[in-house]
Amino acid sequence: MASPLVSIENVDMRYGGPSGTLAVSGLNLRIGRGEFVAVVGPSGCGKSTLMKLTTGLHIPQGGSVIVANSQVTKPVSIVGMAFQNPTMLPWRTTLENILLPLEIVEKHRRRLRSHKSEYVAKAEKLLETVGLKGFGDKFPWQLSGGMQQRANLCRALIHEPELLMLDEPFGALDAFTREELWCVIRDLHASQDVTIVLVTHDLRESVFLADKVVVMSARPGRVIAEHMVPFERPRQLDLLYEPAFNEMVQKLHGEIATARAAA
Amino acid sequence: MTTLDETAPIAAPPRPAVRINWVRLAPLFYTIGLFVLWEVGVRISGLPHTILPTPTRVFEAIVQYWSPIWKNSMQTLYTTVLGFLIAVVAGLGIGLFIGWSKTIYAGLYPIMVGFNAIPKVALVPILVIWFGIGTVPAVLTAFLISFFPIVVNVATGLATIEPETEDVLRALGAKKMDIMLKVGIPRSMPYFFGSLKVAITLAFVGSVVSETVASNSGLGNMMASAQSNFNVPLVFAGLLMLAVEGIVMYALMAWVEKRMTGWAHRSTMAN
Ligand SMILES: Nc1ncnc2c1ncn2[C@@H]1O[C@H](COP(=O)(O)OP(=O)(O)OP(=O)(O)O)[C@@H](O)[C@H]1O
Ligand SMILES: [Mg+2]
Numbered sequence: 001m002a003s004p005l006v007s008i009e010n011v012d013m014r015y016g017g018p019s020g021t022l023a024v025s026g027l028n029l030r031i032g033r034g035e036f037v038a039v040v041g042p043s044g045c046g047k048s049t050l051m052k053l054t055t056g057l058h059i060p061q062g063g064s065v066i067v068a069n070s071q072v073t074k075p076v077s078i079v080g081m082a083f084q085n086p087t088m089l090p091w092r093t094t095l096e097n098i099l100l101p102l103e104i105v106e107k108h109r110r111r112l113r114s115h116k117s118e119y120v121a122k123a124e125k126l127l128e129t130v131g132l133k134g135f136g137d138k139f140p141w142q143l144s145g146g147m148q149q150r151a152n153l154c155r156a157l158i159h160e161p162e163l164l165m166l167d168e169p170f171g172a173l174d175a176f177t178r179e180e181l182w183c184v185i186r187d188l189h190a191s192q193d194v195t196i197v198l199v200t201h202d203l204r205e206s207v208f209l210a211d212k213v214v215v216m217s218a219r220p221g222r223v224i225a226e227h228m229v230p231f232e233r234p235r236q237l238d239l240l241y242e243p244a245f246n247e248m249v250q251k252l253h254g255e256i257a258t259a260r261a262a263a
Numbered sequence: 264m265t266t267l268d269e270t271a272p273i274a275a276p277p278r279p280a281v282r283i284n285w286v287r288l289a290p291l292f293y294t295i296g297l298f299v300l301w302e303v304g305v306r307i308s309g310l311p312h313t314i315l316p317t318p319t320r321v322f323e324a325i326v327q328y329w330s331p332i333w334k335n336s337m338q339t340l341y342t343t344v345l346g347f348l349i350a351v352v353a354g355l356g357i358g359l360f361i362g363w364s365k366t367i368y369a370g371l372y373p374i375m376v377g378f379n380a381i382p383k384v385a386l387v388p389i390l391v392i393w394f395g396i397g398t399v400p401a402v403l404t405a406f407l408i409s410f411f412p413i414v415v416n417v418a419t420g421l422a423t424i425e426p427e428t429e430d431v432l433r434a435l436g437a438k439k440m441d442i443m444l445k446v447g448i449p450r451s452m453p454y455f456f457g458s459l460k461v462a463i464t465l466a467f468v469g470s471v472v473s474e475t476v477a478s479n480s481g482l483g484n485m486m487a488s489a490q491s492n493f494n495v496p497l498v499f500a501g502l503l504m505l506a507v508e509g510i511v512m513y514a515l516m517a518w519v520e521k522r523m524t525g526w527a528h529r530s531t532m533a534n
Binding site (some may be wrong): 052055056075076080081082085087089090091100101105106137141146155 | 426428430434435437446449450452526
């Protein structure tokens with residue numbers, strides 16, 4: 001088997017100097033190319049920290065983080081990120097917001113000016129995929145929260161990242177919009193060659209979308225269990241109502257409850 | 264609403280097309296009201312012109328001394344705007360520098376606050392020693408007094424970028440410079456334009472203070488000499504001209520602010 005895209009080995013991360021909060025300790029995780037991994041765990045266990053370690057926004061005090069065969073010592077540029085808070089820039093239109101990563105990523109920023117129309121077409125296609133066709137020239141404040149989150153996804157995808165990191169991206173959405181976006185992400189993963197790491201509090205979301213669900217312990221976080229999700233792809237929303245699905249969700253729920261109690 | 268509506272039925276019929284917009288006209292009415300109150304108050308109390316002239320007497324003085332008033336008004340406007348423009352350029356530059364890093368922000372902020380606490384009047388004698396009396400110290404006082412709010416606002420806009428926005432960009436390989444250009448500077452623009460209204464008002468304070476103690480021209484100097492001649496109506500005429508110039512410049516800055524940063528008034532970021 002090829003080497004994993006992300007390999008986190010025995011990582012310790014402490015915030016705020018030697019006497020600060022130990023966020024994660026003895027963290028081990030491997031993520032294969034093209035895999036869809038969901039990370040669940042009690043609140044404050046270090047899930048967001050795991051995301052920041054993987055993308056190189058934080059450098060761990062102990063252990064090593066290897067992404068695409070090289071040790072992470074600075075932010076890696078093959079990732080797209082989306083957070084719960086959409087962080088759209090209010091002075092740019094939705095389309096300009098989505099094009100923002102292209103102005104940053106080394107590979108694209110030189111081509112952007114000369115190939116503008118090509119990139120705009122691509123952004124418009126992404127908007128269409130998430131159901132925002134024709135909203136490109138609206139400003140973020142003219143969009144609803146759910147629409148902003150969709151645009152946020154487009155921004156995370158525009159530069160075709162190899163690794164997509166999603167930190168509770170659907171947390172603030174209503175159930176219907178959430179399920180709709182689950183399908184968007186599912187189809188995206190199926191149609192493109194992208195590795196996805198999704199942090200979530202919604203266990204049904206994790207089981208529905210992921211190939212592998214990773215359960216973390218309470219702080220200091222480490223991985224206490226990894227579950228392969230057995231359900232066949234392509235998965236339909238009907239899956240949510242099948243007994244086997246609910247059984248798995250319940251098992252995860254029990255594990256996290258135990259992890260919380262152990263803290 | 265203060266309109267009479269004793270005849271208004273429950274389902275109001277279409278109102279006549281020409282309706283007076285009371286909110287738009289309110290400033291005019293209130294200003295006139297103030298002058299009327301002033302006029303009546305002075306007449307009833309019988310205060311002499313040498314203590315508090317009536318507005319009609321002040322307007323008389325404006326007409327009578329129009330040529331020197333106009334000349335001195337232009338001089339004050341000139342020193343104020345020049346000092347203000349220098350403050351804008353310097354304030355923007357220093358603000359960007361201070362907001363650049365948390366360390367610089369932390370280190371320079373207390374110094375800036377200390378500097379701001381110094382009454383700028385106290386600096387005028389020093390400026391006179393360095394540059395002599397006249398236009399230069401007036402411009403510099405206007406500059407010194409008005410650049411602080413600009414610096415603070417620009418620096419605050421930069422230093423309060425949401426960490427998540429920064430993370431998204433840094434994860435893409437953005438350098439500090441990219442983050443400043445793409446997020447920091449556009450983000451601090453509403454703060455910057457907002458501070459211009461405060462800064463222009465302060466600039467008038469600076470130039471007039473300096474003209475009063477160390478100049479041969481400008482409204483400050485005109486009022487000082489009118490005062491020593493007991494020409495109180497002329498003093499008030501000067502004050503009135505200052506008020507007019509102040510309102511015009513303030514309105515101009517408010518307009519610029521609105522034009523440049525309309526998005527900030529719509530989005531939730533305006534705070
Ligand atoms: N910038 C920081 N400075 C200091 N401590 C931090 C910082 N970020 C996180 N922590 C601490 O590290 C621990 C893990 O935080 P993290 O944000 O990774 O948790 P999380 O699993 O994402 O939580 P949640 O599910 O609530 O989002 C927390 O206890 C938090 O207090
Ligand atoms: Mg988190």
